Amino acid sequence: MTRVSMTVDGVSYDDDVEPRTLLVHHLRERLGKVGTVVGCDTSNCGACTVMLAGKSVKSCSVLAVQADGADVTTVEGLAGRDGELHPVQQAFHESHALQCGYCTPGMIMAAVDLLSENPDPSDGEVREGLEGNLCRCTGYQNIVRAVRDAAASMRGTVPTAQEPAAEASAASTASTASTASSPGEPASQGVTT
Amino acid sequence: MIPAAFDYTRPSGVDEAVGALRDGGEDAKVLAGGQSLIPMLRMRLASPTTVVDLGDVTEMRGVRDDGDALVIGAMTTHDEILHDPLVHEHAPLIAQATETVADRQVRHLGTFGGSLAHADPAGDLPSVASALDATFEVAGPSGRRSVPASEFFVDYLTTVLEPDDLLVSVRVPKLTGWGTHYEKFNRVAQAWALVGVAAAVRRSNGSVAEARVALTNMGPTPVRAYGVEDALTGTAATEDSLAAAAQRAADGAEPSSDPSASAEYRMHLATVLTRRALQAAGGA
Numbered sequence: 001m002t003r004v005s006m007t008v009d010g011v012s013y014d015d016d017v018e019p020r021t022l023l024v025h026h027l028r029e030r031l032g033k034v035g036t037v038v039g040c041d042t043s044n045c046g047a048c049t050v051m052l053a054g055k056s057v058k059s060c061s062v063l064a065v066q067a068d069g070a071d072v073t074t075v076e077g078l079a080g081r082d083g084e085l086h087p088v089q090q091a092f093h094e095s096h097a098l099q100c101g102y103c104t105p106g107m108i109m110a111a112v113d114l115l116s117e118n119p120d121p122s123d124g125e126v127r128e129g130l131e132g133n134l135c136r137c138t139g140y141q142n143i144v145r146a147v148r149d150a151a152a153s154m155r156g157t158v159p160t161a162q163e164p165a166a167e168a169s170a171a172s173t174a175s176t177a178s179t180a181s182s183p184g185e186p187a188s189q190g191v192t193t
Numbered sequence: 194m195i196p197a198a199f200d201y202t203r204p205s206g207v208d209e210a211v212g213a214l215r216d217g218g219e220d221a222k223v224l225a226g227g228q229s230l231i232p233m234l235r236m237r238l239a240s241p242t243t244v245v246d247l248g249d250v251t252e253m254r255g256v257r258d259d260g261d262a263l264v265i266g267a268m269t270t271h272d273e274i275l276h277d278p279l280v281h282e283h284a285p286l287i288a289q290a291t292e293t294v295a296d297r298q299v300r301h302l303g304t305f306g307g308s309l310a311h312a313d314p315a316g317d318l319p320s321v322a323s324a325l326d327a328t329f330e331v332a333g334p335s336g337r338r339s340v341p342a343s344e345f346f347v348d349y350l351t352t353v354l355e356p357d358d359l360l361v362s363v364r365v366p367k368l369t370g371w372g373t374h375y376e377k378f379n380r381v382a383q384a385w386a387l388v389g390v391a392a393a394v395r396r397s398n399g400s401v402a403e404a405r406v407a408l409t410n411m412g413p414t415p416v417r418a419y420g421v422e423d424a425l426t427g428t429a430a431t432e433d434s435l436a437a438a439a440q441r442a443a444d445g446a447e448p449s450s451d452p453s454a455s456a457e458y459r460m461h462l463a464t465v466l467t468r469r470a471l472q473a474a475g476g477a
Contacts, residue, residue: 002201019201019244022235041194043232046298055272055301061231062302063224065201066248113297131384132296 004068008033009077017064023057024048026064027074035076035105039134046133049106049113050074056113058132075105078112088112088150097146099137107133111147119155123148196234203246207253207332207361210245214357215334217243221356224248225268225307228299253306253361256280261367264330267306267360271295274305284365286325286373286391290317293377295384309345310360312352312414314449315385319346320415321375323407324391328364333357339364346414371395374473376466377409380453386410387454388462390442394425394475401425401475404438411446411463420444421467430475439468 001016008031015030027033027050039047041060048059051073078086085093088111098104107130114121114129121129126147127140135143200217204210214221222241224230233239247253253268256277263283265274274280274291281288287305294300294308294317308318309329322329322342329340334357345352354360377389389409395402404425406418420441428434441464448459 018198020196020198020234022195022231025195041235043228043299046296049298052301056298057301058298060235061228061299063201063227063231063246065203066224066227066246110297129297132298134382 002065002068004064006064006067006070006072008072009074019063019065021064022060023050023052023062023064023067023072024059026067027059027072033074033076036074037102037105039102039106044134045103045106045136046110046130047103047106049109049133051109051113054116056110056132073109075108078108086112087153088115088147091146091150091153092143095142095146095149097139097142099135099139103133103135103137107135107143111143111150114147115151115154120151121148194235194237196231197237197240199234199241200243201246202243203249205249205251207250207359210247210250211332211334211357211359213243213245214359217241217245219356221245223310223359225310226270226302226304227307228295228303229307229311229313247359258283259364263365263367265305265363265365267304267310267362269305271300271303271305271308272297275300283367283369284325286321286368286375286393287318287365289373290321290375290377290389290391293317293375293379293384293386306360306363309363310352310354312346312350314349314413314415315387315410317375317377317386317389317409320389320407320409321391322363322365323415323417324373324393324405325365325368326405327366329360330362330364332359332361337361342415343417349413368393368395371403372474374470376470376473378462378466388448388459388466390463390466390470392467392470392474394430394471396430396475399430401428401430401434404471404475406442406467406470408442408446408463408467411443411448411459413449416446418442418444418446418463418467421471425471425475432472432476435471435476436468439464439471442467 005014039045043061050059126144202213221243224246253266327342329345373393386409391407393405406421408416424438443460443463448456450456
C-alpha cells in the first residue's frame with residue numbers, strides 16, 4: 001500500500017492505495033466520484049476524462065499513485081456550489097448534446113480543457129480537440145454545437161473570460177476549508193449518467 | 194481489467210532511478226507518462242514485478258538550448274513540446290509530428306522519451322529522431338553513454354536500452370536553413386500511422402544540397418530511405434525530380450501486413466507520402 005494525498009473537486013483526501021489502482025477506480029470506488037465513468041477500458045473512448053493538475057487526462061490510463069499531491073477535477077466539480085451549471089454543462093443541456101449520455105462526463109471535461117486553450121474554436125478545431133473522445137450514439141453534431149455555444153457564452157462575459165479555471169480553483173479552496181463537503185458526497189447535479 | 198500487482202517506487206534523480214531498475218531486476222519497468230505502459234498493464238500484456246515511476250525526476254524534464262543542438266529531456270510531455278518555443282524555432286519537425294500523436298489527453302501525459310524508448314513501429318517520433326540524426330543520452334549502472342539514432346532502434350518495441358538503462362535526454366541538432374515536413378496517413382478513428390514520412394531538405398541555389406528521409410511503420414524500426422536521399426542530393430529541387438526520387442522510398446523496406454493495410458499498400462503509400470513530404474520540405 002502507498003499513501004496518496006490528492007484534492008478532488010475541492011476536497012482533500014488521504015488514502016492508502018495499491019500501486020496498481022487506476023485513478024478512475026480510485027475516484028469511483030474509494031471516493032464515490034461515480035460521475036466519472038469507465039467506457040472502453042482501453043484508452044480509446046475518453047469517457048473517464050478528468051482534469052489532473054489542470055490538464056485533461058484519461059483516468060483509466062493513470063495510476064492513482066501518479067496523482068499523489070495533485071489537484072483533480074471531475075465532472076462533479078464543475079458546477080458552482082449553488083448548483084449553477086458550468087457553461088459547458090449548460091450548453092450540453094440546451095443543445096441536447098447527448099443521447100445515451102455515457103460519453104458526456106468525458107466530453108464535457110475534454111471540452112472544458114479545449115476551451116481553456118482555445119476560447120473560440122471552429123467546428124473543425126472542436127472535432128480535432130475532442131478526437132480523444134468517442135460518442136457511440138454518434139451524436140457529434142450537437143456536441144460540436146454545444147461546445148461552440150459554450151465558447152460563445154464564456155467569451156460573452158469578458159471580465160470572467162477565465163471563469164472556468166478561476167471558478168474551479170476558487171471552489172476548490174472554498175470546499176477544502178469547509179466542513180460541509182464530506183468525502184464521497186454524491187454529485188448534486190444530474191448531468192452524469 | 195485491473196493490472197497485476199507490482200512494487201512501486203518513485204525516485205527523484207537519474208542515479209536513484211537506475212539503482213531502482215537494477216534492484217528490480219529484469220522484470221522492472223520504467224513508468225514515464227504511462228500512456229503505453231498502463232494500457233499494457235491493464236490488458237495484462239505486461240506484468241512487471243517493479244514499476245519505477247520517473248514522475249519526480251525533474252532533471253529529465255524540459256528543453257534546453259545547447260549551442261548547435263537542443264537537448265530534450267526524456268520526461269518532457271508531448272504537450273510541453275508543443276508549447277516550447279525552442280522546439281518550434283529549431284526543430285519544427287518534432288512539433289509537427291508531435292501534434293499528430295494520439296489525442297490531447299494522451300499528449301498531456303505521454304512523453305517524448307517514453308515514445309522513443311517504447312519504439313512502436315507505428316509511433317511517429319522514432320522516424321523523426323532518425324531523420325534529424327538525434328543522439329540518445331543513456332544512463333546505466335556503468336555510467337552514461339551516447340547512442341546515435343541509427344543504433345538506438347533494434348527491433349519491434351526493442352531498443353539498445355538494457356533493463357537497467359534509462360533514456361535521459363535526446364540531443365537534436367538544429368537544422369538551420371533546412372525545410373522539414375512530417376506527412377502521415379492514418380485511419381480517422383486512430384492516430385497510429387499506417388505510414389509516416391519525416392523529411393528534411395537543405396536547398397542551395399535551387400538544388401538539393403542534403404536530404405534526409407525516414408519512414409514510420411515501414412518495418413520493425415524506423416527506416417532511413419537512403420535511396421531517396423542519394424537520388425536527391427545534387428539534383429534540382431523541382432517537382433519532377435522530387436517526385437522521381439520519392440519513387441525509391443520503399444526500396445528495401447519490408448513493412449508488415451495487418452488488417453488496416455497490406456505490405457503492398459504500405460509500399461505504395463510510402464512513395465506517395467514521400468513525394469508530398471519532399472515537396473513540402475524542399476519544393477520551390
